[in-house]
Amino acid sequence: ETGVTQSPTHLIKTRGQQVTLRCSSQSGHNTVSWYQQALGQGPQFIFQYYREEENGRGNFPPRFSGLQFPNYSSELNVNALELDDSALYLCASSLVPLTGELFFGEGSRLTVL
Amino acid sequence: KQEVTQIPAALSVPEGENLVLNCSFTDSAIYNLQWFRQDPGKGLTSLLLIQSSQREQTSGRLNASLDKSSGRSTLYIAASQPGDSATYLCAVVSTGGGADGLTFGKGTHLIIQP
Numbered sequence: 001e002t003g004v005t006q007s008p009t010h011l012i013k014t015r016g017q018q019v020t021l022r023c024s025s026q027s028g029h030n031t032v033s034w035y036q037q038a039l040g041q042g043p044q045f046i047f048q049y050y051r052e053e054e055n056g057r058g059n060f061p062p063r064f065s066g067l068q069f070p071n072y073s074s075e076l077n078v079n080a081l082e083l084d085d086s087a088l089y090l091c092a093s094s095l096v097p098l099t100g101e102l103f104f105g106e107g108s109r110l111t112v113l
Numbered sequence: 114k115q116e117v118t119q120i121p122a123a124l125s126v127p128e129g130e131n132l133v134l135n136c137s138f139t140d141s142a143i144y145n146l147q148w149f150r151q152d153p154g155k156g157l158t159s160l161l162l163i164q165s166s167q168r169e170q171t172s173g174r175l176n177a178s179l180d181k182s183s184g185r186s187t188l189y190i191a192a193s194q195p196g197d198s199a200t201y202l203c204a205v206v207s208t209g210g211g212a213d214g215l216t217f218g219k220g221t222h223l224i225i226q227p
Binding site: 004006033035040041042043044045046047048056058088090092098099101102103104105106107109 | 117144145147149154155156157158159162164202204206214215216217218219220
């Protein structure tokens with residue numbers, strides 16, 4: 001059984017640029033959620049996708065957007081990058097939304113200069 | 114709005130001790146509570162999931178309890194080992210309408226001294 005995989009593992013961008021982060025969910029999982037973790041903080045919920053539809057969103061501006069594909073993999077897109085977007089971005093998948101156990105990938109470390 | 118607090122923020126104990134990490138949440142309307150472990154710069158590893166109807170879960174040397182009415186959970190680690198050194202995070206899924214994802218605490222940074 002393949003776990004959650006994320007790419008890239010590290011990347012550096014400059015202010016104003018755009019970034020796309022990718023996530024492959026664990027086999028059989030149809031729910032994917034994204035989290036942002038700043039240094040020394042707990043992860044913050046960005047949004048969740050269930051069967052290709054966004055079904056929940058945290059307190060993040062519209063320049064954070066996402067997609068889920070028919071194979072349940074997902075992308076997180078961030079436009080107009082700001083310095084405060086520097087963080088570890090974590091993807092998690094689960095068998096079912098809300099009550100399912102979440103399994104996380106290793107994350108993508110984004111640095112914005 | 115759900116808030117999760119973890120106490121203590123940091124803990125250092127000698128190897129072999131039993132220890133308890135605490136987690137509290139402000140809104141008892143939850144689906145479940147999950148404990149995670151995070152090594153520096155890494156992703157989260159799921160340790161235990163407790164559904165709202167359950168009181169506790171056990172896995173090896175770990176035991177997690179849930180008292181939903183008082184908004185508290187504890188993670189008990191028996192016979193601690195240096196390999197247990199990590200940050201431990203608890204998180205809840207609230208039932209308050211829509212899919213709000215997990216709400217995390219800031220974690221307890223645990224160091225087990227050899």
